Amino acid sequence: MTADSIALFAKHGRIAAQLRGQIESGSLAVGDDLPSESDLQSRFGVSRGPIRQALATLRSEGLIETTQGRPPRVRAQPLAQSIDDFFSFSSWVRAQGKVPGQRTFEIARRRAAPALVARMGLADGEFVVEIVRLRLIDGIPTMIERSAFHDSIGKALLTFDTDSGSIYEYLIDNGAELDEGTHVVDAVPAAPLDAELLGVETGAPLLRVRRVTRSRRGLILETSDDRYRSDHASLLIYNSRNENRPTPIVARTTHTVANA
Numbered sequence: 001m002t003a004d005s006i007a008l009f010a011k012h013g014r015i016a017a018q019l020r021g022q023i024e025s026g027s028l029a030v031g032d033d034l035p036s037e038s039d040l041q042s043r044f045g046v047s048r049g050p051i052r053q054a055l056a057t058l059r060s061e062g063l064i065e066t067t068q069g070r071p072p073r074v075r076a077q078p079l080a081q082s083i084d085d086f087f088s089f090s091s092w093v094r095a096q097g098k099v100p101g102q103r104t105f106e107i108a109r110r111r112a113a114p115a116l117v118a119r120m121g122l123a124d125g126e127f128v129v130e131i132v133r134l135r136l137i138d139g140i141p142t143m144i145e146r147s148a149f150h151d152s153i154g155k156a157l158l159t160f161d162t163d164s165g166s167i168y169e170y171l172i173d174n175g176a177e178l179d180e181g182t183h184v185v186d187a188v189p190a191a192p193l194d195a196e197l198l199g200v201e202t203g204a205p206l207l208r209v210r211r212v213t214r215s216r217r218g219l220i221l222e223t224s225d226d227r228y229r230s231d232h233a234s235l236l237i238y239n240s241r242n243e244n245r246p247t248p249i250v251a252r253t254t255h256t257v258a259n260a
Contacts, residue, residue, distance in 0.1 A: 011046050012053035018044075019054065023063050023074055034064060034072045089135050089143065090166035101136035104162040109155065116148055119212075120220045129154025131162060134197050141198050142232045147224040177215040178222070184210045188227065198229050205230045 022028040035043065040051045055072055058064045064072040093100035112120065112128045120128070128148045135143040147167075149157065153176045160170050172178060188208045195202040206227040213222040 011044075011050040012057065015040070015044050015046070015050055015054035016057040019058060020061075020063060023058075028074050030074050030076045032074045033070070034074070036071055088166050088168045089145075090169065093137050098138050100165075101139060102163055102165075103134045103136070104131065105134065106130065106132040107157065107162055109151070109158060112148070116223070119223055120148070120150065122150075127151040127154075129157055131157065131167070133162060137232070140232070141229070143226055143228045144194055144197055145224055145226045147222060150219070150221045153221055176221065177217075178213050179216040180214045182212045182214075186210075187230070190227075194227055198227075200229060207233055 019028070019034065028034065034040075034055070037048055037051050037055075040054075041048060044051070055064065055066070059066060059072070063075060065075045066072045090100040107129070109127055109129045112122050112126055116122070116128060117124060117126070122128070128151055130146070130148045132144070132146050134141055135145060148154075149171075153171055156171065156174055156176075157167060160167070168178060186208050187205050189203045190198065190200050190206050192202050194206065195204060198206070200206075207230050209224075209226045209228070211222070211224045211226070212220055213224075214220055
């Protein structure tokens, strides 16, 4: 790295740090426009290059968004969720002072398909209850969930209004032992139907969370495939070398992972 490039890096890093501090402190609030490039040049006494580098850094961190023809704007920041609430979308959203919502597209009791038989450890011919819902935060489509419940608990959902709230809360209140969950997270392109429901372009990246939920005896009670708009949700992982906290803490964040 040359002396010039080191100097450029130092300049744009300093600018990014100051703007980041203003955003995190709230002096630049969500929805606020950042100063223009020319104003930032005057403020920091630098050329346009370091300013653009600093803005690119903030954009990559998800702190600002840019739209052609207007200045960068402060982006809404994530809401964190503890792993203890990772199962319930509704609980997580309410804990952040927002309003959860849902629209049910399908609920059906049917014999499990072969792939589901294998995934849930069922016998051939066993029934499951499958549900497809669109989940919303403050009325904004955020996630599509596709869940399959073991018949022993799923039958109760046939008389539950799945548009009224949390499936998990309802099942637990009725004695279901939803005790352990395994989550696999990856990214997938939006299929045409998912893109339409979530209001994104076909092929846009979605955050996928696949979950297997077990009872304390190890019986698989539910599997799910939840797909989030990637501009509305991310995952935050915290770990520590402290011997009293050996397991990483995972949080879903939204600009939400979990089911309800």
